[in-house]
Amino acid sequence: MITEQELAELSFADAPKIITDGVPGPKAAELLAEAPEFESMTRGGGGFPLVFDVGKGVTVKDPDGNLYIDVSAGVGVSSVGRSHPRVIEAIKRQSQILTHASDISNTRRGELAKKIASIAPPGLRNNCISYFTQSGSGALECAIKFARRVTGRNQILAFHGAYHGVWAASNAITTGDQYRRGYGPFMGGVIHAPYPYAYRFPLPLGDKSCEEVCGDYVDYLLNTPYTAADDVAAVIVEPVQGEGGYVPPAPEFFLKVKAACEKHGALFVADEVQAGTGRTGKMWSIEHSGVEPDLITFGKGMGGDLPMAGVIMRKDLAQQLDDMSQPQTFAANAVSSAVTMTNIDVIQEGELVTRAAQLGKEVLDRVQAASENLPIIGEARGRGLMIGIELVKDRETREPADGDMMMKVVMGLLANGIIMVPCGRNGNVLRLMPSLTITRDYMNKAVDILLDVLGTV
Numbered sequence: 157m158i159t160e161q162e163l164a165e166l167s168f169a170d171a172p173k174i175i176t177d178g179v180p181g182p183k184a185a186e187l188l189a190e191a192p193e194f195e196s197m198t199r200g201g202g203g204f205p206l207v208f209d210v211g212k213g214v215t216v217k218d219p220d221g222n223l224y225i226d227v228s229a230g231v232g233v234s235s236v237g238r239s240h241p242r243v244i245e246a247i248k249r250q251s252q253i254l255t256h257a258s259d260i261s262n263t264r265r266g267e268l269a270k271k272i273a274s275i276a277p278p279g280l281r282n283n284c285i286s287y288f289t290q291s292g293s294g295a296l297e298c299a300i301k302f303a304r305r306v307t308g309r310n311q312i313l314a315f316h317g318a319y320h321g322v323w324a325a326s327n328a329i330t331t332g333d334q335y336r337r338g339y340g341p342f343m344g345g346v347i348h349a350p351y352p353y354a355y356r357f358p359l360p361l362g363d364k365s366c367e368e369v370c371g372d373y374v375d376y377l378l379n380t381p382y383t384a385a386d387d388v389a390a391v392i393v394e395p396v397q398g399e400g401g402y403v404p405p406a407p408e409f410f411l412k413v414k415a416a417c418e419k420h421g422a423l424f425v426a427d428e429v430q431a432g433t434g435r436t437g438k439m440w441s442i443e444h445s446g447v448e449p450d451l452i453t454f455g456k457g458m459g460g461d462l463p464m465a466g467v468i469m470r471k472d473l474a475q476q477l478d479d480m481s482q483p484q485t486f487a488a489n490a491v492s493s494a495v496t497m498t499n500i501d502v503i504q505e506g507e508l509v510t511r512a513a514q515l516g517k518e519v520l521d522r523v524q525a526a527s528e529n530l531p532i533i534g535e536a537r538g539r540g541l542m543i544g545i546e547l548v549k550d551r552e553t554r555e556p557a558d559g560d561m562m563m564k565v566v567m568g569l570l571a572n573g574i575i576m577v578p579c580g581r582n583g584n585v586l587r588l589m590p591s592l593t594i595t596r597d598y599m600n601k602a603v604d605i606l607l608d609v610l611g612t613v
């Protein structure tokens with residue numbers, strides 16, 4: 157396994173270090189103030205009070221010279237940290253040979269498809285075909301099209317709290333008021349079922365687990381007359397819900413959903429865009445459940461510094477699709493493909509997946525223990541280095557922390573040089589999702605500061 161010393165060399169030393177009187181500093185503040193004049197603030201980080209200037213490993217400098225530890229990794233994108241020396245080398249090497257071939261076969265994309273087949277989860281491993289896109293949203297668009305084409309069916313079942321992207325079909329299965337309000341009508345044929353989010357489940361569970369209830373409900377929907385879910389092509393599910401609040405259900409839910417899919421004849425699609433690429437302590441987060449998915453969507457951490465996303469399909473399904481029916485000009489750019497293969501090598505050679513499981517458990521144990529004396533923590537949960545800390549106003553009633561409290565936490569962290577971004581249906585879940593290359597020392601420093609800040613809010 158890669159050593160702590162080797163990992164430390166990938167980032168700036170001495171982080172965090174804030175040298176301005178408060179953040180954002182003057183230069184960043186000026187850039188943030190003028191940005192809305194030139195660029196749409198509809199983008200995800202539009203309102204976040206930080207400007208990146210230099211990124212190295214898990215550390216980031218802003219234009220004022222402040223140095224941060226980034227515990228968000230750009231929402232899980234920088235799986236091996238920013239500008240990893242081997243990634244820079246791969247970019248240099250590949251850009252001197254071939255940059256892009258515009259959907260024509262190129263040597264790198266061919267190698268990447270083979271490599272992905274070798275690391276795919278059981279059921280798909282060396283029995284799958286990849287289709288490449290440039291973003292997670294694009295991957296979900298295509299997964300929906302492919303599932304419909306293969307099954308000859310129309311409906312898609314997704315879950316409350318789901319985030320699958322913001323294009324057309326992907327937006328139709330995404331939940332969340334800010335992504336939907338005023339943008340409809342959306343693609344028809346979409347059904348949303350409850351996700352096993354036990355901390356905020358709206359119905360009584362009796363003596364069953366949330367996973368059992370939600371899994372049984374999917375079976376009821378798909379396999380009972382008069383539910384109107386009679387033409388379902390695919391069930392699309394995040395094995396750990398991301399934007400919906402970092403919710404990691406137990407395997408039982410996925411086993412029940414898979415069984416319900418098989419009975420109905422629907423495909424099981426695991427959306428691994430956020431939880432994949434080793435983050436949860438397995439290469440693919442669905443592997444924790446033992447379920448063999450029919451399709452996987454991937455993105456974010458696979459490409460890391462360069463865009464790479466796509467769909468991994470079981471071979472017998474992929475072979476039913478028509479050749480040249482899904483052209484994409486910028487998919488599987490040769491440089492992005494070379495970088496993606498390098499990321500996979502760095503993850504495998506450094507045993508970063510095993511390390512994510514170990515370090516993630518240490519962090520979660522620590523936060524859970526600290527929560528005894530921090531009533532603002534309603535629940536800390538997670539899998540590997542995908543940890544959510546749900547903040548509340550009142551632990552008894554579970555009333556979510558409001559926008560003011562979350563702003564105090566996020567700004568308190570930034571003022572101390574720690575980058576963490578919230579998520580969740582009420583915007584009250586802090587997510588810890590650093591690059592898999594974060595040192596124990598930096599991770600512990602970030603948690604020290606987090607616990608201090610939470611103690612003051």
Ligand SMILES: Cc1ncc(COP(=O)(O)O)c(C=O)c1O
Nearest residue numbers: 291292293319320321398429430
């Ligand atoms: C689970 C999941 N699916 C799909 C997407 C969309 O990916 P992208 O932002 O690359 O379009 C995201 C993005 O956060 C995601 O978390």
